[in-house]
Amino acid sequence: MQESSAIVQAYDAATAAGLACALASVVHVQGSSYRRPGARMLVTEIGQMTGAISGGCLEGDALRKAVLAMSQGKNKLVVYDTTDDEDASIGIQLGCNGIVSILFEPLPVIGCKPIEALRQTLQTRLPQWVCTVYAANHDSHLGTMDLQTLTETVQDQMVQNLIQQQVEKQESNHFEYQTGAHQQMYFLDYCLPPIALYIVGAGNDAIPLLKMSKILGWHTTIVDGRVTHANAQRFPEANEILVGKPTEILPKMVIDNRTAIVLMTHNYQYDLAMLESLLTVNLPYIGLLGPSGKRNRILSEIQDKGVDLATIDLNKLYGPTGLNLGAETADQIALSICAEIMAVIHEKEPIHLKLKDSPIHSGQ
Numbered sequence: 001m002q003e004s005s006a007i008v009q010a011y012d013a014a015t016a017a018g019l020a021c022a023l024a025s026v027v028h029v030q031g032s033s034y035r036r037p038g039a040r041m042l043v044t045e046i047g048q049m050t051g052a053i054s055g056g057c058l059e060g061d062a063l064r065k066a067v068l069a070m071s072q073g074k075n076k077l078v079v080y081d082t083t084d085d086e087d088a089s090i091g092i093q094l095g096c097n098g099i100v101s102i103l104f105e106p107l108p109v110i111g112c113k114p115i116e117a118l119r120q121t122l123q124t125r126l127p128q129w130v131c132t133v134y135a136a137n138h139d140s141h142l143g144t145m146d147l148q149t150l151t152e153t154v155q156d157q158m159v160q161n162l163i164q165q166q167v168e169k170q171e172s173n174h175f176e177y178q179t180g181a182h183q184q185m186y187f188l189d190y191c192l193p194p195i196a197l198y199i200v201g202a203g204n205d206a207i208p209l210l211k212m213s214k215i216l217g218w219h220t221t222i223v224d225g226r227v228t229h230a231n232a233q234r235f236p237e238a239n240e241i242l243v244g245k246p247t248e249i250l251p252k253m254v255i256d257n258r259t260a261i262v263l264m265t266h267n268y269q270y271d272l273a274m275l276e277s278l279l280t281v282n283l284p285y286i287g288l289l290g291p292s293g294k295r296n297r298i299l300s301e302i303q304d305k306g307v308d309l310a311t312i313d314l315n316k317l318y319g320p321t322g323l324n325l326g327a328e329t330a331d332q333i334a335l336s337i338c339a340e341i342m343a344v345i346h347e348k349e350p351i352h353l354k355l356k357d358s359p360i361h362s363g364q
């Protein structure tokens with residue numbers, strides 16, 4: 001989502017400056033590749049690039065292809081075969097042994113469907129579909145659009161049924177449809193909102209956690225009861241800053257299944273009050289900074305207040321927060337917390353990739 005946001009911002013800046021743009025989108029991968037379908041890169045007529053479609057191996061040639069698409073004013077599909085000697089001769093050496101299909105789309109200044117489809121994913125915390133239609137054996141590439149535009153564009157009832165079947169799966173997918181000699185390809189990219197992180201605590205150790213979360217493209221809010229600590233001067237990168245008592249803060253929180261909250265105020269009573277209210281809220285992750293003894297004491301006090309902990313899903317409580325990475329400094333602790341949040345929200349068991357039997361990007 002951070003990449004989509006950067007692409008939308010770069011497009012707005014380029015069009016305001018009167019620069020033509022093209023969007024390069026990875027629409028299909030066969031075999032291994034550094035980036036998966038859905039990776040995108042914006043290219044301006046003067047060679048500015050935002051986003052990435054590879055680990056750096058394709059970008060040089062992609063820049064030339066994007067400029068060509070702009071000059072011709074038409075969508076262009078380019079297939080890079082990293083197993084092919086000819087592609088290797090022009091410097092396309094991914095070391096991944098895969099075939100990558102990339103669609104280049106020159107973008108209009110007004111009514112830009114690809115950018116508006118991406119913009120839509122950023123304006124709501126609801127999942128959105130970004131759909132790309134291209135051709136395998138002819139030059140009729142409809143390009144990128146939102147789901148509503150796609151369903152309005154496609155007239156064939158059979159294709160509409162296939163689209164609906166794929167949408168019901170609620171995951172990015174790819175299918176093809178043959179009409180006579182024409183083979184049309186459909187890539188439906190299921191775009192989830194960015195992780196929303198509430199850092200409850202505005203101490204110095206919250207600063208690297210905020211910075212790490214912003215590198216990851218998360219929507220991060222700083223929460224604290226002290227206006228002297230929770231302010232824009234100390235946390236300029238925060239999307240939002242909330243100051244007040246726990247009873248004042250909780251109604252202002254927007255919580256969904258991609259929300260994580262980390263309690264790290266170093267104020268026992270503040271953490272206690274926040275956790276007592278959050279335990280009954282449906283969210284995937286509550287992190288509690290500090291040793292297990294602190295966690296047990298807080299839970300004991302909450303139970304003494306009459307809360308039946310047996311009726312509460314305590315699996316969402318991660319205290320001590322973070323993965324066991326050997327972290328000591330605030331920066332290292334921030335890394336371990338972000339890694340744990342990613343694993344939990346993505347429903348992945350954190351392991352060494354060398355121990356993974358299936359492909360890196362598989363759902364297993």
